[in-house]
Amino acid sequence: MKNIIIYLIITICLISGIWLGINNHKEEKKGKRSTEELKLKKLKNVNKEIDYFRDEHLDRYIAYQEKNPSLKTEDIIKRVNIGLDKSYYEETKKTPYHNKDYILVNKYISMEDNYIPNHLEDLDLSYSRSGMKLVHTAKTALEKMVTAAKEEGYMIRVMSSYRSYNYQVNLYNKYVQNDGKEAADTYSARPGYSEHQTGLCIDIDDGIVNYTDFEQSKSFKWMQENAHKYGFILRYPKDKSEITGYTYESWHYRYVGKKIASYIKKHNITFDEYYVMFIENKY
Numbered sequence: 001m002k003n004i005i006i007y008l009i010i011t012i013c014l015i016s017g018i019w020l021g022i023n024n025h026k027e028e029k030k031g032k033r034s035t036e037e038l039k040l041k042k043l044k045n046v047n048k049e050i051d052y053f054r055d056e057h058l059d060r061y062i063a064y065q066e067k068n069p070s071l072k073t074e075d076i077i078k079r080v081n082i083g084l085d086k087s088y089y090e091e092t093k094k095t096p097y098h099n100k101d102y103i104l105v106n107k108y109i110s111m112e113d114n115y116i117p118n119h120l121e122d123l124d125l126s127y128s129r130s131g132m133k134l135v136h137t138a139k140t141a142l143e144k145m146v147t148a149a150k151e152e153g154y155m156i157r158v159m160s161s162y163r164s165y166n167y168q169v170n171l172y173n174k175y176v177q178n179d180g181k182e183a184a185d186t187y188s189a190r191p192g193y194s195e196h197q198t199g200l201c202i203d204i205d206d207g208i209v210n211y212t213d214f215e216q217s218k219s220f221k222w223m224q225e226n227a228h229k230y231g232f233i234l235r236y237p238k239d240k241s242e243i244t245g246y247t248y249e250s251w252h253y254r255y256v257g258k259k260i261a262s263y264i265k266k267h268n269i270t271f272d273e274y275y276v277m278f279i280e281n282k283y
C-alpha cells in the first residue's frame, strides 16, 4: 500500500512537471511572436506585400527606420538589403553572379581578385581609345548605340572600359597617395569593387569636352533619352549618391540589358535597388 502511494505521488509530480514545462515553452513562444508582431506592425506589415523582405533583417529594418523616420517603409527594406545601414566596406561579400549582365558590384559586393569576365573583346578605334575591351554582349549593344547616335549627329567615344584587378590596385593607390584614403573612397572604387572589372561598363565623352564635363555635351542629352534602349544605364546619377555610394558620374554607363535598363529608367531607381528587388536570392 505504502509503495503504491509513493508510486502515485511520483507519477503526479512527473506529469505536472511536464505540463508546466510545456506551458512555459508555449508562453515563451507566444512572447517571442508578439514582439515580432509588434516590430512588423512598426513596419506596416510590409512583409506581406514585399517579397524581398528578409526576416533575418527585421531588427536592422527597425533600427534604420528609427534613424530615418521620413523614409518610406519600402525604401527602408531596400536600403537595408543593399547594406546601407552599415558603413561602406564594413561587411562585404563576394558576388555569386559571374558572367551575368546583372552582376552587381558596389561597396558591399565585390568580385574575386582573379575574376576576369569571359568573352572580352577589343573595341574598335572608330569609337574608342586604343586598348579598350568589353564583354561581347555589352560591346555589341554599344556598337548599335554608337551607330544610332552617329546617325542622329552625336558622338560617343569610349575613354575607359574593362579594367583588371591589378589596374585598379594601381589606380586606387595613386588616388590614395594624392588625396588620402577617405577622399579617394568617395570617387574611386577599391580593387575588387570596381564595376570596370566586370567588363560591362564604359566611361565616355563626346570627342570634344573632357569626359568629366560630359554632362555639358549634347551627347549626354542623347544618352539620357536613349541609352536604355540599348541596355545601358547611367550608373551613378546625381541625386542617388546616398544609394550608390558614389558621387555623380555623368560619363559612367553600365550595360545591364534592355529589360533591366528600361525598368530602371521608367521607375527612376538605381541598379543597386533593382538588384535587391529582383535579382538577389532569385537566380
Ligand SMILES: [Zn+2]
Pocket: 160, 196, 201, 202, 203, 251, 252, 253
Ligand atoms: Zn567609370
